Amino acid sequence: MNIVIYGSQYGTAKRYAEELSNRLGFELKSYEEVDDVNLYETIIYVGALYAGGVLGMKKTFKGMKDSNRHTIVIATVGLADPTDKTNTDTIKNGMKNQLPAEVFDKASIFHLRGGIDYSKLGFNHDRTSC
Numbered sequence: 001m002n003i004v005i006y007g008s009q010y011g012t013a014k015r016y017a018e019e020l021s022n023r024l025g026f027e028l029k030s031y032e033e034v035d036d037v038n039l040y041e042t043i044i045y046v047g048a049l050y051a052g053g054v055l056g057m058k059k060t061f062k063g064m065k066d067s068n069r070h071t072i073v074i075a076t077v078g079l080a081d082p083t084d085k086t087n088t089d090t091i092k093n094g095m096k097n098q099l100p101a102e103v104f105d106k107a108s109i110f111h112l113r114g115g116i117d118y119s120k121l122g123f124n125h126d127r128t129s130c
Helices: 012-024 057-061 085-096 101-106 123-128
Strands: 002-007 027-030 042-050 071-078 108-113
Touching: 002 012, 002 057, 012 027, 012 042, 012 071, 042 057, 071 085, 085 101, 085 108
Parallel strands: 002 027, 002 042, 042 071, 071 108
Antiparallel strands: none
């Protein structure tokens, strides 16, 4: 079985995940709905960059028993320019704190541009943008 899992705060990561799921014919679930990531051969995780990490990624991969049995692809989604090496290095360093080393080392990692809808931002975002 193959799956696309997403962690989305404002919807952009979910839209990327839905498109990947449709094109590949993979099952689609929010990280909150995944009970056992070990059931899947190929795991594509699409996660929003949020509060210094990738939303839901730590919870998703925490219980992985043998990363060598899986194909793991992780795509981050955020406002940081994905073509800027400084940005991607910072993101990857944050990911290292969220993932077991063997999962981080095994994963193919990509960075996608997110979107922003100011009308949907929560209180914390509104305060920080002032």
